[in-house]
Amino acid sequence: MTKPCCDKEDMNKGAWSQQEDQMLTDYIKKHGEGHWRNIPKAAGLLRCGKSCRLRWINYLRPDLKRGNFAEDEEDLIIKLHALLGNRWSLIAGRLPGRTDNEVKNYWNSHLRKKLKSMGIDPKHLRLSHYLARHRIHGFTAGETSSAIKNYQPSPHDQIKSSGIASDQHQVSDAGSCVDDDDSSTILPDLNVDIASDSCLPSGATTEEKKASTSLPSEDAVNEKTKDEQYLTSRQPEQPLSPTLPLFR
DNA sequence: AAGCTAGACAACCGCCTATAA
């Protein structure tokens, strides 16, 4: 239905050249971000607008922090992923200088394996289902840990985890990117501090704003909304502590 | 030295939502 954003003919694809990077950077420095569809033409690039946006956000933006993830960043990703699932943009929003693509790649190449090698099934490392369903509020970090330890995924969760979700939209949960190894797993002492304002970027995105609006009926709430409602409905008790060691 | 493999990461694709017309 939607027209392709760019005429695929005559468009460059693949890796960006230095010259293209320079042209895009110069243009954005001069005119600012936005109107991505017009940028290629205006900047003289033979690229799709989406491609320009991605290149800028993931690579050229001056405030990007490049290089290895620090241990506290790693911890934070694991915690947030347990809470939010594969909502990379939300997770990246809590990591200054990191992009959703970077976090996603890091998760898929490092953290997933790391958790698996520790005998942890990331599939079951999902707090929000449990918390939302059982309406646990006001727990402390220690209580959180015991809640996780005692958590048995409901049949509903298990169905979703194994990809039989009826939900057509990308209901991403922690298990969706994991091999379907359903061996019993030991849940770690996560020590997750969950505070609404520390789990959402300061500049709330549309998605987050949406999440903070009135509660729809239980049945109408999809997985995504539940997570966000949970996040936004809780009053902060403790700031999220990214330095809290998780598995060390 | 050459070939193979796995890891890392950049980039693309398709879908969804928000919003302007």
Place this chain on the structure above:
DNA sequence: CTTATAGGCGGTTGTCTAGCT
């Protein structure tokens, strides 16, 4: 209210590189 379009997101693929045989 409906439709078209732009922007954004997550999943997936492609490519490059380092390490191993």
